[in-house]
Amino acid sequence: MRRWARKDSGSTAIEAAIIIPPLIMFVCLAIAGGRLALSGSKIDAAAEDAAREASIHRTAGAASDAAHAAAAESLDDQGIRCASSSVNVNASGVNVPVGQVATVTVTVRCTVNLADLLLPGVPGARTLESTATSVVDQYRQRGD
Known part of the structure; x- marks a missing residue:
């Protein structure tokens, strides 16, 4: 029985060397997927906050400024660190005549860094x- 135990003594190290790298890759992929989903x-x-904030202003310029500030604040409050970000605002809806339905649309782009995972x-x-x-109140006074 001792002979059989000695013959099998190195197999645990070999099994670990085979199993651990794929296991680490799987964990890194799970972290990357979670980071992307959460981000x-x-x-x-942030886009919803920015659109809502832009829709309550009376001029397109003020709406655009408010949307940029709201998006930046929302991303910062939530702990998102973008490598680069941009906010595009279509605030033409604040200029339509009173009584007509209008909307404000905001697009937020954020580049999420994954380089720290070192995953091939x-x-x-x-x-x-x-x-x-976000819908602009159709009976609210509009900007000039």
Whole structure:
């Protein structure tokens, strides 16, 4: 019995060397997927906050400024650190005549960094985008 135990003494190290690298890759992929999913939902929330904030202003310029500030604040409050970000605002709805339905649309883009995972085959960053639309009150006074 001792002979049989000695013959099998190195197999545990070999099994570990075979199993551990794929296991680490799987964990890193799960972390990357979780980071992207969580960041995506937070970017959605930032776009909704920015659109809602833009829809309550009376001029397109003020709406655009408010949307940029709201998106930046929302991303910062939620702990999202974008490698690069942009906010595009279509605030033409605040200029339509009173009594007509109008909307404000905001698109938020954020590049999420994945380089710290050091996972082969995964890009170093991924750009996520979210668009939200908010209705402008049709009976509210509009800007000039």
